[in-house]
Amino acid sequence: MRIIVIGGGVIGLWSAVALARAGADVTVLDAGPQAGFASPAAAGWVVPALSAPLSGPGVLLHSARQALHRAAPFSVSPRLTSTLLRWIVGFVRSGSARRYSAGLRAVLDLGAGCVDDFGRLQEMADLELRQTGLLMAAVTQSGLDDVAQLAEATTAAGYKGGYEILDGHAARLREPALGSAVAGAVHAVDEVQVRPEHVLHALRSELAKAGGRLVIGTASRLSPGWRVESSAGTFTADRLLVAAGAWSTELLAVLGVRIPLMAATGYSITTAGTGLAPRVAVKLVEPSIAVTPFADGVRVAARLDLGRPGGPIAERRLATVLDRVTPYFADWRPGLSTATFAGMRPATPDSLPLIGPIPGHQGLYVATGHGMLGLTLAPGTARHVVPLVLDNVRAPELTPFAPERYLLRGASWRP
Numbered sequence: 001m002r003i004i005v006i007g008g009g010v011i012g013l014w015s016a017v018a019l020a021r022a023g024a025d026v027t028v029l030d031a032g033p034q035a036g037f038a039s040p041a042a043a044g045w046v047v048p049a050l051s052a053p054l055s056g057p058g059v060l061l062h063s064a065r066q067a068l069h070r071a072a073p074f075s076v077s078p079r080l081t082s083t084l085l086r087w088i089v090g091f092v093r094s095g096s097a098r099r100y101s102a103g104l105r106a107v108l109d110l111g112a113g114c115v116d117d118f119g120r121l122q123e124m125a126d127l128e129l130r131q132t133g134l135l136m137a138a139v140t141q142s143g144l145d146d147v148a149q150l151a152e153a154t155t156a157a158g159y160k161g162g163y164e165i166l167d168g169h170a171a172r173l174r175e176p177a178l179g180s181a182v183a184g185a186v187h188a189v190d191e192v193q194v195r196p197e198h199v200l201h202a203l204r205s206e207l208a209k210a211g212g213r214l215v216i217g218t219a220s221r222l223s224p225g226w227r228v229e230s231s232a233g234t235f236t237a238d239r240l241l242v243a244a245g246a247w248s249t250e251l252l253a254v255l256g257v258r259i260p261l262m263a264a265t266g267y268s269i270t271t272a273g274t275g276l277a278p279r280v281a282v283k284l285v286e287p288s289i290a291v292t293p294f295a296d297g298v299r300v301a302a303r304l305d306l307g308r309p310g311g312p313i314a315e316r317r318l319a320t321v322l323d324r325v326t327p328y329f330a331d332w333r334p335g336l337s338t339a340t341f342a343g344m345r346p347a348t349p350d351s352l353p354l355i356g357p358i359p360g361h362q363g364l365y366v367a368t369g370h371g372m373l374g375l376t377l378a379p380g381t382a383r384h385v386v387p388l389v390l391d392n393v394r395a396p397e398l399t400p401f402a403p404e405r406y407l408l409r410g411a412s413w414r415p
């Protein structure tokens with residue numbers, strides 16, 4: 001069976017490798033390095049411990065309070081288009097306690113086994129993988145309470161990893177780079193980190209080994225059959241999987257299919273900095289900043305700017321992010337770096353990916369909308385994409401991610 005996968009990010013590539021290994025004739029069509037590409041920007045956390053949806057009980061009030069601060073960790077584009085407004089309405093509606101716990105359980109199921117999957121990828125490829133766990137460090141008691149509550153809810157929903165609650169002193173013993181302002185931390189001890197660029201490289205080489213091919217070209221027109229016109233020529237296939245991250249919206253719109261996806265742009269800064277650098281992955285709880293030590297520097301990933309484009313970041317905005325890092329560390333000071341860009345997370349209103357067939361379009365499938373967790377959820381997504389695309393068999397685990405939850409008569413979406 002011939003399959004075209006549009007998108008060579010972590011979701012498209014991992015799915016393509018799995019499909020090729022299952023015997024399909026797979027072509028990945030990817031636009032190549034471009035501004036806003038999410039996968040290489042990732043902090044590298046493989047974190048089922050953070051499976052909770054963004055929208056939940058009390059989140060709206062908390063976000064409204066945060067929005068009043070100049071240094072709020074998120075922003076919403078001032079260009080309030082009708083799509084953005086509908087997204088926001090969808091976000092608010094998905095914040096009930098019932099939908100929050102159902103979403104948390106569903107994401108935990110999709111991410112099951114991901115740490116082992118990355119371990120297997122490391123056995124096959126040259127991949128930087130660290131097992132430091134994730135230290136969620138807070139400078140306020142309320143921040144610490146929030147993460148302790150998150151740990152409790154995630155465990156109750158079925159998360160099997162361990163958490164340890166540490167006071168400030170114990171947190172500094174675990175990560176000596178932390179400063180005296182840190183009041184405490186929750187250590188999710190089983191989480192791992194990978195260098196995202198290495199993951200992409202490894203997946204490209206696994207794709208070639210499995211007999212698949214990667215073509216650099218931008219898809220522009222899709223027509224049933226399936227026929228894909230692109231800057232690299234026209235391709236035909238029996239099945240088409242759209243995994244083009246934040247760009248999936250415009251690609252599917254060509255077919256009249258409107259999916260509820262917005263770019264939730266985040267900054268990625270890789271810097272050596274000065275002073276004693278952290279050796280453990282740390283989440284700075286209050287400003288919601290990810291800090292990941294890699295062999296050649298520390299990556300700082302921050303912000304969620306809804307509806308804004310990716311690409312280069314203004315120095316003024318960068319400085320604001322880096323200022324918020326400083327209070328958590330004794331003397332480590334991140335510097336401005338050239339390895340700095342903004343990636344567009346493909347985000348749905350309910351924080352749940354869209355994985356499944358597109359109603360009314362036989363042979364057309366989508367795998368996107370992984371938001372903050374694309375790296376973590378890529379192996380699980382790929383596992384379920386194989387029976388879905390090859391045999392039209394939808395695993396029960398995919399039910400919460402069905403595109404139908406948003407698509408009205410296969411064409412449009414409602415919040």
Ligand SMILES: Cc1cc2nc3c(=O)[nH]c(=O)nc-3n(C[C@H](O)[C@H](O)[C@H](O)COP(=O)(O)OP(=O)(O)OC[C@H]3O[C@@H](n4cnc5c(N)ncnc54)[C@H](O)[C@@H]3O)c2cc1C
Pocket residue numbers: 006007008009010011012029030031032033034036037038039040041042043044045046047217218219220243244245246247248251265266267268290301302342343344345346367368369370371372373374375376377
């Ligand atoms: C700052 C930041 C930090 C993050 N940290 C983490 C983390 O620590 N852990 C985690 O699990 N997740 C993290 N994420 C989220 C994760 O990176 C994303 O969810 C994931 O990368 C999405 O992958 P994707 O393949 O769907 O999209 P992308 O990586 O954006 O890939 C989409 C691909 O489609 C291609 N494309 C687009 N349009 C076309 C077209 N018309 N024709 C052909 N190709 C096309 C693009 O060129 C691109 O290669 C982070 C994201 C950001 C921005």
